[in-house]
Amino acid sequence: MTEKKGHSSKRKKVSSSERAMNLRFRFVLTVFLIAAAVIVYFIVKLNSETQTMIRQNDRSAETEAVSGTSAISETASSSLSAAVTSGKKASAQKAEEAKIPAEKAALINALPDIDLDSWEYILVNRWNMLDETYIPETREIENVEISTEIYDALTQFVEDARAQGLSVCISSGYRSYEIQEQLMENDVEEYGEEEALKTLSLPGASEHQTGLATDLTDVYYEYKDESIEDTDTYKWLLAHCQEYGFILRYPKGKENITGIDYEPWHFRYVGKEAAEFIQKNGLTLEEFLDLYTLKEQIQG
Ligand SMILES: [Zn+2]
Numbered sequence: 001m002t003e004k005k006g007h008s009s010k011r012k013k014v015s016s017s018e019r020a021m022n023l024r025f026r027f028v029l030t031v032f033l034i035a036a037a038v039i040v041y042f043i044v045k046l047n048s049e050t051q052t053m054i055r056q057n058d059r060s061a062e063t064e065a066v067s068g069t070s071a072i073s074e075t076a077s078s079s080l081s082a083a084v085t086s087g088k089k090a091s092a093q094k095a096e097e098a099k100i101p102a103e104k105a106a107l108i109n110a111l112p113d114i115d116l117d118s119w120e121y122i123l124v125n126r127w128n129m130l131d132e133t134y135i136p137e138t139r140e141i142e143n144v145e146i147s148t149e150i151y152d153a154l155t156q157f158v159e160d161a162r163a164q165g166l167s168v169c170i171s172s173g174y175r176s177y178e179i180q181e182q183l184m185e186n187d188v189e190e191y192g193e194e195e196a197l198k199t200l201s202l203p204g205a206s207e208h209q210t211g212l213a214t215d216l217t218d219v220y221y222e223y224k225d226e227s228i229e230d231t232d233t234y235k236w237l238l239a240h241c242q243e244y245g246f247i248l249r250y251p252k253g254k255e256n257i258t259g260i261d262y263e264p265w266h267f268r269y270v271g272k273e274a275a276e277f278i279q280k281n282g283l284t285l286e287e288f289l290d291l292y293t294l295k296e297q298i299q300g
Helices: 002-011 017-066 074-078 080-098 102-110 148-163 177-191 193-199 226-230 232-244 272-280 285-298
Strands: 138-141 144-147 168-172 213-218 246-248 266-269
Touching: 102 285, 138 148, 144 148, 144 168, 148 168, 148 213, 148 232, 148 246, 148 266, 177 193, 213 232, 226 232, 232 246, 232 272, 246 272, 272 285
Parallel strands: none
Antiparallel strands: 138 144, 168 213, 213 266, 246 266
């Protein structure tokens, strides 16, 4: 803009010193304002990045501290003891500052006495990933592979639902690291990375790799979308899953805790005791395991 004006003033040969001064002043002012805007932009950006980093560190320290399971990838477990220590310190400080609310304290007191290192309680999410070597022993049930460990429980669950006249479909079970990788590549190609990550887990972050999760739909409504919750099949499955050791793994309103959108078809086996407790109290597996960490801290 200033340059244009400069040219036109040259062409017209109007070179009064007053006008030149005016132009120079405007030019300096413009440069100054741009510089100021750039500085402000970087200060704001740096600040928000630092805060995000702090939040992420908090989050990963906590979740890693919760799940000292053997299935975590080797790199993660090597840094686990450090993360556990720092995570515990951070959480303990928070617990002291915030004081554990009575409601939570009551939950902690009522926790079932279970061995958290047992296979039923393995936590897999975007913060606790498996590596490609994690391969469970599986067995086929209605054209779907699932962990051998849950074969009997799932068979009974589905049989009892069908005895009620419900048309249950076992839609998905065990998915290997490689298959998840392939699914992700296909989705990224089709929808772009951002969209793909909304509906699909990264390889290693999918609970299907454990063989302990199953997607249950209705033979007459196999679409995995929210309206599946209107089917009688879903209503019965949700009401009774805990009796067979299953939980609804990704409930509505807990997306920020599970890292996964609401999925009224994805059930996960955790054993009867844990399932009863989790479903009765409206918890996620993450929250359930967190309670044990808190319990440990309270009891020293
Ligand atoms: Zn699923």
